[in-house]
Amino acid sequence: MNPSETPGALRDALLHRDGALLVVRNPSAVAQPAPGQPGSASNYVPHEPEVFIAVLDDGRVYAFNGHVDLGTGIRTALAQVVAEELETDFDRLTMVLGHTDSTPNQGPTIASASIQISAMPLRRAAAQARERLIDLAAARWGCPRDALVAQQDCVHDLQGHRRVPYADLLHGRRERLYLAQDVKLKPASAYRLVGHRAARVDIPAKATGALTFVHDVRLPGMRHGRVIRPPYHGRDSGAFVGHSLLEVDASSVADLPGNIQVVVHGDFIGVVADREEQAEAAMRALRVRWQPPPAAPDLSDLKQALRSNPSTLRPLRSDGNVAAAMAQAATVLRNDYVWPYQMHGSIGPSCAVASWQGDRLTVWAGTQNPHMLRTDLDRLLHIGEQHIEIVRLEASGCYGRNCADDVCADAALLARAAGAPVRVQLTRAQEHLWDPKGTAQLMEVCAAIDHQGNLLAYDMAIRYPSNDAPLLALLLTRQLPAEPRTxxxxxxxxxxxxxxxxxxxxxxxxxxxxxxxWLRGVSALPNSFAHDCMLDELCEAAGADRLEFRLRHLDDTRARELLQATAQRARWCAHAHGSRGAPERDGMLRGRGIAYARYVHSKFPGFGAAWGAWVVDLCVNPATGRIRVERVTYGQDTGMIVNPDGVRHQIHGNIIQSLSRVLMERVAFDAAGAASREWGTYPIIGFADLPDIDVVLMDRQDEPPMGSGESASVPSAAAVANALFDATGLRFRAPPFTPDVVLKALHSACAPAQATAAASL
Structure with a gap:
C-alpha cells in the first residue's frame, strides 16, 4: 500500500462498487466502558456501514477486523477463519486490520480476545456470504439450493456436472447483506484450513523490506519532529503536571540548519526540522528551564509504598467462614507477595506520522487501540472523530500500552504547527522513562490445610495502584486535569x-x-504467582506430591487433563525433589517447579481464556546466585486452534518474555520519577539465556477457541519460584529473582547454620 492511499478509500470504493457482495452492519455508538474499566467514552457514530466481508467480481476477497496484529499472527489466523467459511482461496484473501475508516470498531486489541471474541462476527459474515452465493447459483440454474455446495471460489452441483465461479455470479450485481447471528457454520469435522498449519502472511513483506512498519512511512514533503519531555519522568498526576515549564529559548536553535520550528503548548515542547538528524540536534540544543518537580513517591520499599497508597476496599468473593476455618486448621501460612513495576521494553522506540489536509487528520500509527486513539485525539484537537483517520501499521511490539499512542498525539500537534506531514520518533530514554509501566502489586495471603492435608481456607487481599495512563499530550497541554484516576x-x-x-x-x-x-497478563500474572506459590507451600506442609496435590484440589476436568499431559511430557516423578540447598557434584543447585493457571480477565468476575501449565527445570550457581532455566515444558488448552504454528509461536515468545520479567526486569526510580533510561539499567533476556522449550497443545478442535496470547505468561512466575525453592530450599516471594537477590538469600540462610556450627566448636 502506498502510504498516501489510506484504507478509507478502499472502503468507500467497495460501498459504491458494482460487481460486489458485501456483508455489513449498520454503524452504532460503541459500548461505553463499564465503571472502573478502561476505555474511551465516545458517542461517535460513522455515517457509512461497517464492512466485514467483500467478494468482488474480479476474484478479489477482502475481510475487515477492528483488531490489530501485534506480531502474534492473527492476520494469518483470521484469514484462515474467513477462507474456511467462505470457501475461498487463502492466497486471494486480503485482511484489513485496525484502520478506523475501514474496519468495525471492535475495541482495543487486548486480553488475547481477537480469536476468542472478535473473530466470530467475521466468521459469521463469511458464512453468510457463502450461503448467499449458493442462493445466487440456485436461482441461475433453477435448482434447489440443497443440491449445491461451495468449494474453491465456485458453487458446484453435487453431481459434479456444473460449476460457476463466485466472480461470474456477482458480475453486474450489487449485493449487500446485513450481518446476521443465525448463520449456518461449517462443522469442525469439515475444516480444511482451520486447525492446520499456515505460513504467516506478514513474513514475506518483512523479509523483502516492503512497508509494514510505521517507522518506515515516508510522505511527500514530510518533515521530522522530536519532543522534549518534562523532568518529572513517568509521572502523570499532580498539580505540577502541565504547569512546570518556565522558559523555552527558541533563539538557542535559531542558527541550526533545517528550518527549525519550536512548538510549545503548556508542558508540551517539540521541534520540527527538514531532516531527522537536524530535529535530533535541535532537541538536544534547545535551552529549556523547568520548575523543579516535587519529590516522587519513595518506592525503595515497594511493599510499604503499596500499603500506604490510599485505596478503596472492594469485596470480590466470600465463601464459607474463613476465620472459623483458620482457627481449626492444622497448618496456617501467612505470606506477602510483591510484584515490581515493569516496562514493555519495546525494542524500537515508538514512532508515528501525522498529516493534515484542511481540517482532516490522518495518523499512521503503531497503536494497539486505533478507535480509542481516534477518540483521544479528538479530545486533544476538538475537530470531530469523523475528521480523524488512524492508519494502523506494525510497530516494535508492546503487549499492552506503551508510548505508541502518545507519539501519535505528538506528531499531530507538530504537523498542525508545521503545516506539513511530520514524522516523530521517541528516543530510547523517552520510551523507557515515559512508557506507562506495568503496575506493581501486593498480594497479602493467608491460607490453611486441615488435619487430613486438604486445602481448607484462603484469604487474599490485593493492593493494586490503578493503570489508566491518559494520552500524555492531553495532560501536558492541560486539556485534561492531571488528577489521580482509579x-x-x-x-x-x-x-x-x-x-x-x-x-x-x-x-x-x-x-x-x-x-x-496494562502490561501482558495485567494483574493476573501477579495474582497467579501468589496463588500457586502459596499452594506449593501448603503442599510441602502436607507432605504431598506437588502434582498430585494440585490434581486433588482441581474440579476443572480440562485443567486436570492439561496438568497430567504436561507432567507426563516433562516426565514428572512423584515425590522426587531437587537439591533443596545441598549442591550436587558439580556444585550446582537444581530444582523443578510446577504451576497451573487459567487466565480470567475483563470486569470481575470476568471470563476465561486458555488454560496453561508450566514445568520448569533450572539450576542455581550458589557462588554467584545466577539462575539458569534449562527447560520449560508448557501445556496449553486453547480450545479450537486455528493455526497450530501461530499458537506455538505466541507461546514461545510469551515464555521468553515471561522468563525475562521473572528473572531480570524491574524499573528503577529516583526522586524525579522513573530512572531506567536504557538497556543497561533495564536488562532483558538474551539469546544465550534461552532454555529448551517443549510445548504440549491439547486437541480440542470441537471446543470454542480461547484466547491464547497471554495465557502462557500467567503461571510463569509461580513455576520459576517453585523450582527455585526446590533447588535452594528457600522461598522467593518478590520477583525479579536476580543474582543479587538469590545470593543474599543464600547467604542469609547459611549464616544461622554457620553460627550454630561455630558455637558447637
Whole structure:
C-alpha cells in the first residue's frame, strides 16, 4: 500500500462498487466502558456501514477486523477463519486490520480476545456470504439450493456436472447483506484450513523490506519532529503536571540548519526540522528551564509504598467462614507477595506520522487501540472523530500500552504547527522513562490445610495502584486535569483455581503511584504467582506430591487433563525433589517447579481464556546466585486452534518474555520519577539465556477457541519460584529473582547454620 492511499478509500470504493457482495452492519455508538474499566467514552457514530466481508467480481476477497496484529499472527489466523467459511482461496484473501475508516470498531486489541471474541462476527459474515452465493447459483440454474455446495471460489452441483465461479455470479450485481447471528457454520469435522498449519502472511513483506512498519512511512514533503519531555519522568498526576515549564529559548536553535520550528503548548515542547538528524540536534540544543518537580513517591520499599497508597476496599468473593476455618486448621501460612513495576521494553522506540489536509487528520500509527486513539485525539484537537483517520501499521511490539499512542498525539500537534506531514520518533530514554509501566502489586495471603492435608481456607487481599495512563499530550497541554484516576483492574484471576471450602478475596483499588497501564497478563500474572506459590507451600506442609496435590484440589476436568499431559511430557516423578540447598557434584543447585493457571480477565468476575501449565527445570550457581532455566515444558488448552504454528509461536515468545520479567526486569526510580533510561539499567533476556522449550497443545478442535496470547505468561512466575525453592530450599516471594537477590538469600540462610556450627566448636 502506498502510504498516501489510506484504507478509507478502499472502503468507500467497495460501498459504491458494482460487481460486489458485501456483508455489513449498520454503524452504532460503541459500548461505553463499564465503571472502573478502561476505555474511551465516545458517542461517535460513522455515517457509512461497517464492512466485514467483500467478494468482488474480479476474484478479489477482502475481510475487515477492528483488531490489530501485534506480531502474534492473527492476520494469518483470521484469514484462515474467513477462507474456511467462505470457501475461498487463502492466497486471494486480503485482511484489513485496525484502520478506523475501514474496519468495525471492535475495541482495543487486548486480553488475547481477537480469536476468542472478535473473530466470530467475521466468521459469521463469511458464512453468510457463502450461503448467499449458493442462493445466487440456485436461482441461475433453477435448482434447489440443497443440491449445491461451495468449494474453491465456485458453487458446484453435487453431481459434479456444473460449476460457476463466485466472480461470474456477482458480475453486474450489487449485493449487500446485513450481518446476521443465525448463520449456518461449517462443522469442525469439515475444516480444511482451520486447525492446520499456515505460513504467516506478514513474513514475506518483512523479509523483502516492503512497508509494514510505521517507522518506515515516508510522505511527500514530510518533515521530522522530536519532543522534549518534562523532568518529572513517568509521572502523570499532580498539580505540577502541565504547569512546570518556565522558559523555552527558541533563539538557542535559531542558527541550526533545517528550518527549525519550536512548538510549545503548556508542558508540551517539540521541534520540527527538514531532516531527522537536524530535529535530533535541535532537541538536544534547545535551552529549556523547568520548575523543579516535587519529590516522587519513595518506592525503595515497594511493599510499604503499596500499603500506604490510599485505596478503596472492594469485596470480590466470600465463601464459607474463613476465620472459623483458620482457627481449626492444622497448618496456617501467612505470606506477602510483591510484584515490581515493569516496562514493555519495546525494542524500537515508538514512532508515528501525522498529516493534515484542511481540517482532516490522518495518523499512521503503531497503536494497539486505533478507535480509542481516534477518540483521544479528538479530545486533544476538538475537530470531530469523523475528521480523524488512524492508519494502523506494525510497530516494535508492546503487549499492552506503551508510548505508541502518545507519539501519535505528538506528531499531530507538530504537523498542525508545521503545516506539513511530520514524522516523530521517541528516543530510547523517552520510551523507557515515559512508557506507562506495568503496575506493581501486593498480594497479602493467608491460607490453611486441615488435619487430613486438604486445602481448607484462603484469604487474599490485593493492593493494586490503578493503570489508566491518559494520552500524555492531553495532560501536558492541560486539556485534561492531571488528577489521580482509579480503575478496578487488580482483580484478574483473583480467585485461585483450586478448591478451598472457605475463601475470601478483596481488592484495594488505589490511584496510580507512577504512570502505569496494562502490561501482558495485567494483574493476573501477579495474582497467579501468589496463588500457586502459596499452594506449593501448603503442599510441602502436607507432605504431598506437588502434582498430585494440585490434581486433588482441581474440579476443572480440562485443567486436570492439561496438568497430567504436561507432567507426563516433562516426565514428572512423584515425590522426587531437587537439591533443596545441598549442591550436587558439580556444585550446582537444581530444582523443578510446577504451576497451573487459567487466565480470567475483563470486569470481575470476568471470563476465561486458555488454560496453561508450566514445568520448569533450572539450576542455581550458589557462588554467584545466577539462575539458569534449562527447560520449560508448557501445556496449553486453547480450545479450537486455528493455526497450530501461530499458537506455538505466541507461546514461545510469551515464555521468553515471561522468563525475562521473572528473572531480570524491574524499573528503577529516583526522586524525579522513573530512572531506567536504557538497556543497561533495564536488562532483558538474551539469546544465550534461552532454555529448551517443549510445548504440549491439547486437541480440542470441537471446543470454542480461547484466547491464547497471554495465557502462557500467567503461571510463569509461580513455576520459576517453585523450582527455585526446590533447588535452594528457600522461598522467593518478590520477583525479579536476580543474582543479587538469590545470593543474599543464600547467604542469609547459611549464616544461622554457620553460627550454630561455630558455637558447637
Amino acid at each position: 480503575l478496578e483492574m487488580g482483580d484478574r484471576t483473583a480467585i485461585p483455581p483450586y478448591r478451598y471450602p472457605h475463601l475470601q478475596a478483596v481488592c484495594h483499588d488505589g490511584p496510580p503511584i507512577v504512570r502505569a497501564s
